[in-house]
Amino acid sequence: MALQGALRRAAALALGRRGGPGRFRMGNSLPASVGLSHDAAVNHIQDMISANCVVIFSKSTCPYCKMAKNLFESINVNYTAVELDMNTNGSQLQDILEQMTGGRTVPRVFVNGTFVGGATDTQRLHEEGKLLPLVHQCQEKRKS
Template sequence: MDKINRLASENGVVIFSKSTCCLCYAVNVLFRELQVMPVVHEIDQDPEGKEMEKAIMRMGINGPVPAVFINGKLIGSTNEVMSLHLSGSLIPMLKPYQALSAS
């Protein structure tokens, strides 16, 4: 869906989420702990949410949310994000989007 691609490419880190999803919350917390402030788009609060959910599923994710995009590219859902993090591959991908620490 064009709307998903447009929203995903407008910001460095975008999470398509549902406001009641605990896995979405966990991924969001992970990014914040890594000093990245993702743009979170709650599809359950979007009038086009059902269509967006179907479009995300067609992209090949097991569940529609969370759907994580970095630099406009679909990374995946919780399993993919956590696997990247555990392997040490996530932080280099997020480097350009990390806030500068005050330390």
């Protein structure tokens, strides 16, 4: 357990991440990372997902990624965006996300620790009234 925490801290330091999960706000993205081992990259992804209510693994020029980010902005929900095309380990992170989610396309949207899909899946959840309850459930969990 202590080793896993040490690996996550090392991955966060390697990525230049300082401060707590509240550091990343609506529309902000993570800095580029440098030379992560496979295990450190996996731990980083898992840490990001568990430390934030909404994480969008994205590419800066992708229209579907913009659609997903715009959806969360329109409902005033903070998210953390990881721009894979601006990250030196972006391809490695995308490979790991494919192993985790079964798909390589972006965006890969996680809400409350769970993969919810891409942009159209996330939009559908919102239209069905299921997205905000997932976000609120996460926010409530973090308050307690």
